[in-house]
Amino acid sequence: MKILRIIPSMNPKQGGPCQGIRNAIPKMAEMGIVNEVVSFDNPQADFIKDDSFQIHALGESKTPWKYNDKLVPWLENNLSSYDFIIIHALWLYHSQASVNTIIEFRRKHHKGPKVFVMPHGMLDPYFQRAKERRIKALRNRLYWKFFENDVVNKADGVLFTCEEELLLARTTFPNYKPHSEINVGYGIQEPPKYSEEMKIEFKSKVPKWNGKPFLLFLSRIHPKKGIDLLINAYCQLEKKHSHLPQLIIAGPNESKYANDMMKLAQPSDNIIFAGMLGGLAKWGAFYESEVFILPSHQENFGIAVVESLACAIPVLISDKVNIWREIQKGKGGIVSNDNYKETYEMIDQWLNLSLKEKKEMKKNAYQVFSDHFTITRAAQNFINQIENA
Numbered sequence: 001m002k003i004l005r006i007i008p009s010m011n012p013k014q015g016g017p018c019q020g021i022r023n024a025i026p027k028m029a030e031m032g033i034v035n036e037v038v039s040f041d042n043p044q045a046d047f048i049k050d051d052s053f054q055i056h057a058l059g060e061s062k063t064p065w066k067y068n069d070k071l072v073p074w075l076e077n078n079l080s081s082y083d084f085i086i087i088h089a090l091w092l093y094h095s096q097a098s099v100n101t102i103i104e105f106r107r108k109h110h111k112g113p114k115v116f117v118m119p120h121g122m123l124d125p126y127f128q129r130a131k132e133r134r135i136k137a138l139r140n141r142l143y144w145k146f147f148e149n150d151v152v153n154k155a156d157g158v159l160f161t162c163e164e165e166l167l168l169a170r171t172t173f174p175n176y177k178p179h180s181e182i183n184v185g186y187g188i189q190e191p192p193k194y195s196e197e198m199k200i201e202f203k204s205k206v207p208k209w210n211g212k213p214f215l216l217f218l219s220r221i222h223p224k225k226g227i228d229l230l231i232n233a234y235c236q237l238e239k240k241h242s243h244l245p246q247l248i249i250a251g252p253n254e255s256k257y258a259n260d261m262m263k264l265a266q267p268s269d270n271i272i273f274a275g276m277l278g279g280l281a282k283w284g285a286f287y288e289s290e291v292f293i294l295p296s297h298q299e300n301f302g303i304a305v306v307e308s309l310a311c312a313i314p315v316l317i318s319d320k321v322n323i324w325r326e327i328q329k330g331k332g333g334i335v336s337n338d339n340y341k342e343t344y345e346m347i348d349q350w351l352n353l354s355l356k357e358k359k360e361m362k363k364n365a366y367q368v369f370s371d372h373f374t375i376t377r378a379a380q381n382f383i384n385q386i387e388n389a
Helices: 016-030 071-081 093-109 131-154 163-169 196-205 227-240 256-264 279-288 303-310 324-330 340-351 355-372 375-388
Strands: 002-007 034-039 054-057 084-088 114-118 157-160 181-183 215-218 247-250 271-275 291-294 315-318 333-336
Touching (some): 002 016, 016 034, 016 303, 084 093, 157 163, 157 375, 163 181, 215 279, 227 247, 227 256, 227 271, 256 271, 291 303, 303 315, 303 355, 324 333
Parallel strands (some): 002 034, 247 271
């Protein structure tokens, strides 16, 4: 079996979808399944050369819509080599161009690969309801009416990372009539075992760390992540707890919003912005932390949440993280609503747990990962589902 994945970028800074691809492909290779990727990246980019699988980098797009005139000719010349096509993400040129090209290819040749769309949470109603997204929501409604509903409805199916994402997608737009809705699940590779080098590398990247267990936020620094709730709650908790662990916020910090969050955190000397962490430093951040926090307003899956669980680190998350039910049921963390009051109470609840209770939650965290989110389980389910669609 040969699968082609089409995505605007494989740059790790773009977040979850490209990391999900990187997690799945090595496991599928062990199963004898070949995966290749088409992206609109510079073929000389360092991150292109680091992967063990083939990435057909067609060059960077120069518009916000990510138009790339090389995509359609490339697909026309290569579609016959693949059994399945997975289009990752929506709202950009690649989704519309890919579906239309594949449908036309099948019409001409009376055969061709099946095509699936994987929205990665981009059909979540949050994006249409958030007050700060009113203009983008209007744009999406128009784009859906004239273009994107065709992408979703013409594909052979829509792939979801969890049941919650599937159910939410039904509530967002009119004329949502996919041929099939498939919960393929999602997973990550088992993290590397802890080593002293991880701690050393983490310390070198975050020299202000005091060497003690800390509260960790590791994700994109973006308004939907609820970082303002976390910072405000932490600053208030400092008034109540005399020995509050440091809060380390790890993620790309070059944006205006990141600068706004740094200003918000200025009243506290214990909030550290670490920048983006990768490799040993990232795993050092997980293993050296005492708990992971993500009070997000919308989170399709949350790869970093699952990475934390896999390191036996409990998670404090909002119920807008779509895998919250599995975590709550398995007692691998604490779940709250995505507002200031409940974020404060959630962190305070964690701080007031006994050492025995925290140790038990650490065991539960790893069990939730093992029961639901291993890449072995996810890869096998993915293949079974698309083969039978």
